[in-house]
Amino acid sequence: MSWQTFIVDFFTYGILLYSVALLSSYVFIALYSVGITRDHLRKNTFTDYxxxxxxxxxxxxSILAPAYNEGNTIIENVRSLLSIHYNNVELVVINDGSKDDCLQKLIEGYNLYKTDHFVNEQLSTKKVRGVYRSHNPVYNKLIVVDKENGGKADALNVGINIASKDYIVCIDVDCILEQDALLKMALPFMEHPGKRVIASGGVVRIVNDCVVKNGKILKINLPESFIPRMQTLEYIRAFLLGRMAWSRMNGLLLISGAFGAFDKEIVIKCGGYNHKTVGEDMELVVRMRRYMEERKEPYKVTYIPDPLCWTEAPNSFQILGRQRNRWTRGTIETLWFHRKMFFNPKYGFLGLVSYPYWFFFEFLAPIIEFVGFIALFFFAIFGLIDWVVFLSLFAFILSFGLLYSMFAIFIEVITYNQYNRTRDIFKLILTAIAEPFIFHPFVVWSAIKGNIDLVQKKNSWGEMTRQGFAKPKTS
Amino acid sequence: MKILIAEDDLLMLKTLEYRLKKDGHEVIVSRDGMEALEKIEEASPDLIITDIMMPYSSGLEIAGAVRQKSSTPIIILSGMGQENVVLEAFKLGVDDYITKPFSPNELIVRVRRFMFANAVR
Amino acid sequence: MGHSLITISIQLPDASSFLSSETHSLIKAVIFLLALMTGLLVYILISLLFKNRRERLRKRLSRITDLLIQRMLFNEDQEFAGNLTSGAGRFLKLKTFRNLLIEELVRAKKNFSGVAANNLQLLYQECDLSNDSYQKLVSRRWYLKAMGIQELAEMGQNKSFDLIFELTNHSNEQVRMEAQNAVVKFSGLTGLNFLDFLTYPLSDWQQIQLINQLGDVDQNASDYIRKWIGSSNNSVVIFSLKLAARYHHFELHDRVALCLTHPSEEVRYHAIKTLKEIFDENTSANLVKLYDAEGLRNQLVILEVLQNIGTEKELPFLEREFTRDQNEIRLAAGRAIARVADMQYLESRSVSTEYPWTEIIQQIKGELRK
Incomplete structure (x- = not known):
């Protein structure tokens, strides 16, 4: 056989095999998530919060809310966080060396004074400049920590050192929580006797174009502009299908940094957030799981599909690109740190399924896609392509992707039904049709750039602090 | 007497409205904390009956906000019965605290008490 | 899922006859997917339509149920109930209406007590809704079963007690939980008798619900609790320890103290916490004896308990712990010393001028000031 046919065959069968595996996993995830979502909703009707x-x-x-240069909105955001229903809670706002008047605003707005707080440095961090509390008893749940700038992971670690409660809830200070979000978040920690629930994740939904007043959502709307609407679809797909299925298998690797709760003791034992990666949210969950696997203790990472947390999604290709670039680097770094687990039976499901899945279908997917595209280009030049086959295959893939999106929309309709107008459903479907031509190539390209940046070592550290905080990640 | 009720359970709200109207009161209803605050501002009721766990603003926030401006009597009507919550409520200056499940007849009697106080003033 | 589907589209080349022969079936597959999609689309639209329509119907019906419930709540002479329901007779034939009415009644019942609550129960009986609930109870679907239990219990249908009691060790968690809540609602402490043979663990959440349901204290509770503290089901032991603490059963002190040597760390943790509520003059000394063999979590809770019940006899022990190598322990021991003796005593310790004790003392000072 000539070298040409060899290469062509290699690509053909390799990619075919890969595709079959990927598609099967999608089918499996979609079907596997349905039962658990339904059960969750039914169970929910019995829970009297x-x-x-x-x-x-x-x-x-302990809610940990790192803030960096949020002076314009901090007073409102903190007020909204303080109004959430939960009896046994403290709110720790960490000012990560903001260059604006964030701290000053907090001091004035909440009548704060500096306390003599002993910071038990269980996790080593940048220097804490001061711990503040309010004179006003109404705000006795509020603790404000002022520290030197060190990035999100470092800020969260300071928060963990300060936190006095057994569980920490990490959130982005600018996201909007539903009033009962904490009650719903706390419940899984009390529901699994015999297993230690080490972390619990929540859904992140997109707030763009919703009507918001005083930090509360009055009316849910589908985003008007394309990029956020595209992400709405992406989030529905990821949170309602993907994460639900993974949590059912107890294989969830990622809890979004915008809203997640963790067992503080385990977090501290594994060393807290890692400030050497831009994907600190994913890295922590993987490390906590690894810790529990190594100690052979029964544990669980749970996940709640109810919409509890709302966040602003990037509205320009530039910001979106940066976000995806960062996610890619975070994923690669996490996978690299924990490469020991790759197909390692010692780590059970985590090592044999979760980790490899992320490696092959999260990390490799954009690369394979990109390489495939280049190969396609060359094959076309050399006239090696049978266009009939190509086009029918292309149509097959497109319709499969569309079907998957529609299935996600379907699940959304029969469960939470937040975009309940027929018009909105059609808009979402049109968005799904447009995705592979506009949005998807861009996301792939951003991921490739993330790979390149990482290889060129032009990565994270310095840049991270300035960029502020990573947005929630979809899986 | 002009009474404002803030309660997110619609049935509960309507029931209270129905009963208080039967007693000859003018009743203003609000289904969430924010609506309640707005209506208190514009209608200045003689008595406020509020739940604690409501969307947007909790009953305690409402109590705090009202007390900064006026001494309008406030009755908390809530499922939360923990000591620290009740204490916090009284610290904020509420006048009465009723825990659910509650007897509507008892509520009416308590409301009447405030009515007499109101008449004396 | 980084949706890398088109990825695959690259695959293209033919050269090998494999694909070309497959082209035909590929096109078939596309047609199949498209058909599936169209089907799904239609299904989505129909679901949406039905969902919104059901929502509207419920809204309309709920106006009637609300009215019915309102009238009933404040209905002083109860004969009226008959008249009231006869007006709604037409609707009562509708299953949707009956279900809605039950749902609203159950929800309302949770809010009201006294005459109002009795009236709601009366309405439930007048409308003969218990049949619906019994039907749910015998259903094989767990969520219907659980719903039936909840309705019968909330509406005080005592006759269903035996049927429900049998479900307290059911294999489905939700059914089990609702059944347990129900029997406690029916007969208080004696309802808890299912603890005798419960093989499944009680989750923390279920313990909260049971305690909430249990409400006030029963005088002779301690005999029951004593029995359950000896259970082989650890979660039952923990639950009974919580009950002992909650109702301050001092007479159970010795039985609880026995749990300090229980093999389960979790049980010991709760035993320590319970002793805080029902301590006697030996408790502190017992805890100190136990201390060295315990892990960090239990050590911290012992120090916390000593804050409240410690005496000067424990001071030497607390001072030893104050100088230990872990900051959490130092802080907890420091707090205990400040409470058992006083702040001055704590400040006069020899380490008090060194790091980090100076800071620790400052914090404790701040806390006490509040």
């Missing part, structure tokens, strides 16, 4: 709210046995939560 008022009993939970009025109990004095609630697990203590």
């Amino acid at each position: 008022r009993i939970l709210a009025s109990s004095d046995q609630l697990p203590g939560l």
Whole structure:
């Protein structure tokens, strides 16, 4: 056989095999997530959150909200966080060396004074400049920490050192939480006797174009502009299908940095957030799981599909590109740090399924796609392409992707039904049709740039602090 | 007497409205904390009956906000019965605290008490 | 999922006859997917239509149920109930209406007590809604079963007690939980008798619900609790420890103290916490004896308990712990010393001028000031 046919065959069969595996995993995830979502919703109707709210046995939560140059909105954001229903809670706002008047605004707005707080440095961090509390008893749940700039991971670690409760809830200070978000978040930690629930993740939804007043959502709308709407679809797909299926298998690797709760003791034992990666949210979950696997302790990472947290999605290709670039680097770094687990039976499901899945279908997918595209280009030049086959295959893939998106929309309609106008559903479907031509290539390109940046070592460290905080990640 | 009720459970809200109207009161209803605050501002009621766990603003926030401006009597009507919540409420200056499940008849009697106080003033 | 589907589209080349022979079936597959998609689209639209329509119907019906419930709540002479329901007779034939009415009644019942609550129960009986609930109870679907239990219990249908009691060790968690809540609602502490044979663990959340349901204290509770503390089901032991603490059963002190040597760390943790509520003059000494063999979590909770019940006899021990190598322990021991003796005593310790004790003392000072 000539070298040409060899190369062509190699690509053909390799990519074919890969595609079959990928498509099967999609089919599996879609179908596997349905049952668990349905059960969750049914179970939810029996849960009287008022009993939970009025109990004095609630697990203590410390909300950690890092803030960097948020002076314009910080007062409102903190007020909104303070108004959430939960009895046993403290709110730790960490000012990560903001260059604006963030701290000053907090001091004035909440009548703060500097306390003599001993910071038990269980995790080593940048220097803490001061711990503040309010004179006003109404704000007795509020603690403000002022520290030297060190990036999001470092800020969260300071928060962990300060936190006095058993569980930490990490959030982006600018996201909007539903009033019962903490009650719903706390419940999984009390529901699994015999297993230690080490972390619990929540859904992140997109707030663009929703009507918001005083930090509360009055009306949910589908985003008007294309990029956020595209992400709405992406998030529905990821949160309603992907994460649900993974959590059912107890294989969830990622809890979005915008809203997640963790068992503080385990977090500290594994060393807290890693400030050497831009994907600190994913890295922490992987490390905590690894820790539990190594100690052979039964554990669980749970996930709640109810829309609890709302966040502003990037509205320009530039910002979106930077975000995806960062996600890619975060994924690669996490996979690299924990490469020991790759197909390592010692790590059970984590090593044999979760990790390899991420490696092959999250990390490799954009690369394979990109390489495939280049190969296609050359094959076309050399006239090696049978266009009939190509086009029918292309049509097959497109329709498969579209079907998957529609299935996600379908699940959204029969469950939370937040975009309940027929017009909105059609808009979402049109968005799904447009995705492979506009949005998807861009996302792939951003991922490739992330790979290149990482290889060129033009990565994270310095840049990270300035960029501020990573947006939630979809899986 | 002009009474404002803030309660997110619609049935509960309508029921209270129905009963208080039967007692000859003028009733203003609001289904969430924000609506309540707005209506308090514009209608200045003689008595406020509020739940704690409501969307947007909790009953305690409402109590705090009202107390900064006026001494309008406030009755909290809530499922939360923990000591620290009740204490916090009274610290904020509420006048009465009723825990759910509650007897509507008892509520009416308590409301009447405030009515007499109102008449005396 | 980084949706890398088109990825695959690259694959293209033919050269090998493999694909070309497959082209035909590929096109078939595309047609199949497209058909599936169209089907799904239609299904989505129909679901949406039905969902919104059901929503509207419920809204309309709920106006009637609300009215019915409102009237009933404040209905002083109860004969009226008959008249009231006869007006709604037409609607009561509708299953949707009955289900909605039950749902609203159950929800309302949770809010009201006294005459109002009794009236709601009366309405439920007048409308003969218990049949619906019983039907759900015998359903094989767990969520219907659980719903039936909840309705019967909330509406005080005592006759269903035996049927429900049998479900307290059911294999489905939700059914089990609702059944447990129900029997406690029916008969308080004696309802808890299912703990005798419960093989499944009680989750923390379920314990909260049971305690909430249990409400006030029963005088002779301690005999029951004593029995359950000896259970082989650890979660039952923990639950009974919580009950002992909650109702301050001092007479159970010795039985609880026995749990300090329980093999489960979790049980010991709760035993320590319970002793804080029902301590006697030996408790502190017992805890100190236990201390060295415990892990960090239990050590911290012992120090916390000593803050409240410690005496001067424990001071030497607390001072030893104050100088230990872990900051959490130092802080907890420092707090205990400040409470057992006083702030001055704490400040006069020899380490108090060194790092980090100076800072620790400052913080404790701040806390006490509040």
